[in-house]
Amino acid sequence: MRLPLNGSRAGSSVPALPDRVTDALERATWLDEPADGVRRVTGALRAAPVADVLSGRVAGHPLHPVLVTVPIGTLVGAAALSFVRAPWAAPAARWLTGLGVLSVAPTAITGWSDWNDTEGAERRVGLVHAGVNVLAVGAATAAWAARSDTGRRTWLTATVGVLGVGGWLGGHLAYALGVGVDTTAFTALPDDWTDAGPLATLTDGEPQGRDAGGLPVMLLRHAGRLTAVLDRCTHRGAPLHEGRLVDGCIECPWHASLFALDPAAGGRVERGPATRPAPVLQVREHQGRVQVRADDVRALRENPV
Incomplete structure (x- = not known):
């Protein structure tokens, strides 16, 4: 049997859709100008000792990946509860939604702190990652303000979907582009003098x-x-x-x-x-x-x- 070259599947020469999307974002130089504008604002986070705290130096790795679990966990939990037909479910979902929205502030600040030191492709993808998450926060806020169970359920479902896109871009930043990863982690050091x-x-x-x-x-x-x-x-x-x-x-x-x-x-x-x-x-x-x-x-x- 003849095997496909380069580890690809036979007959497949077109990159997968996720790769096409991230490649387009990495090459989107039109994002550089708005990124410059945003950095003029977020650059204030570079002031010591603020940057030292936000970077996660004491923890030994960036804080953003840790803090992001709070808004994701609370908002996904709220979305799940919005489908539960019990007297306690709606108040619990609204409480979780409010907590999720409030937890965005420290999460976003640490994310912007990490983003400040990126350039090129990393900076472009990071800007879109942040923009998508802003949309998610907007949807979550609308869910918190919704007066009907149906409206709350709709907005929370949308929130989870948008959060998924934002999380996927965040994963690309970390695992494909290496933002936040020790740049020496894979360097082989000599055993002999x-x-x-x-x-x-x-x-x-x-x-x-x-x-x-x-x-x-x-x-x-x-x-x-x-x-x-x-x-x-x-x-x-x-x-x-x-x-x-x-x-x-x-x-x-x-x-x-x-x-x-x-x-x-x-x-x-x-x-x-x-x-x-x-x-x-x-x-x-x-x-x-x-x-x-x-x-x-x-x-x-x-x-x-």
């Missing part, structure tokens, strides 16, 4: 980018200590060696996240919007050369996919 260039060319107190067997690393010689971390910000992938030293930390040159360089800190995030620590490498000097190797046993790095 790997050459990272001469020690003599390192200037004290000056971060330097090096290649260690194809792996970008940032080296720093400071106060008699040699430090090596993966040269990629876990937030959006900026080259850390282009940043500056701030109180024993390296500052991301793009969004100003701070990563602790003290060996005991393990690359800890001292200031967001990054939420994941910078991968720290073991480092040594050997015959005038700098060598690095992994100090990490996470499965994704041991078995990159």
Whole structure:
């Protein structure tokens, strides 16, 4: 039997409808102008310490995916109750609807905070994702205000449908475009000592980018200590060696996240919007050369996919 090439089904060369929709949104450059306007407003969320809280630094990952469960859960629950014919169902559905609408505020704020640091395709899809969710909130508000059971049921059903579209776009942002994902999660680190260039060319107190067997690393010689971390910000992938030293930390040159360089800190995030620590490498000097190797046993790095 002859197998189809590239893992596709025989006779299928047209992308699936969801892929066609998301591809169109990613390429919709006409969304850039309204996105610029929205960012001028949401940019206020970048002010420290607000951005540090909204990014989810303390939690270790973005807060938005956690908070979004509240409006989705309450509004889907309200929609289900709207079909229950019992004296208590209608008041319960209205109460859940109100709670769902109120919970949108913190959920949206954390979402806009994450969106602020996106560009291009991610920013366009994120803008549409937010717009769809605004429609869902409008439908939920109409359901809360509806005077009849039929009207409430209709609006809540519409709410769930629109929420589904918004959730699908949110899933695309996270799982297809990687927004909010640690940009180093799938980077395979060397198990053996790997050459990272001469020690003599390192200037004290000056971060330097090096290649260690194809792996970008940032080296720093400071106060008699040699430090090596993966040269990629876990937030959006900026080259850390282009940043500056701030109180024993390296500052991301793009969004100003701070990563602790003290060996005991393990690359800890001292200031967001990054939420994941910078991968720290073991480092040594050997015959005038700098060598690095992994100090990490996470499965994704041991078995990159």
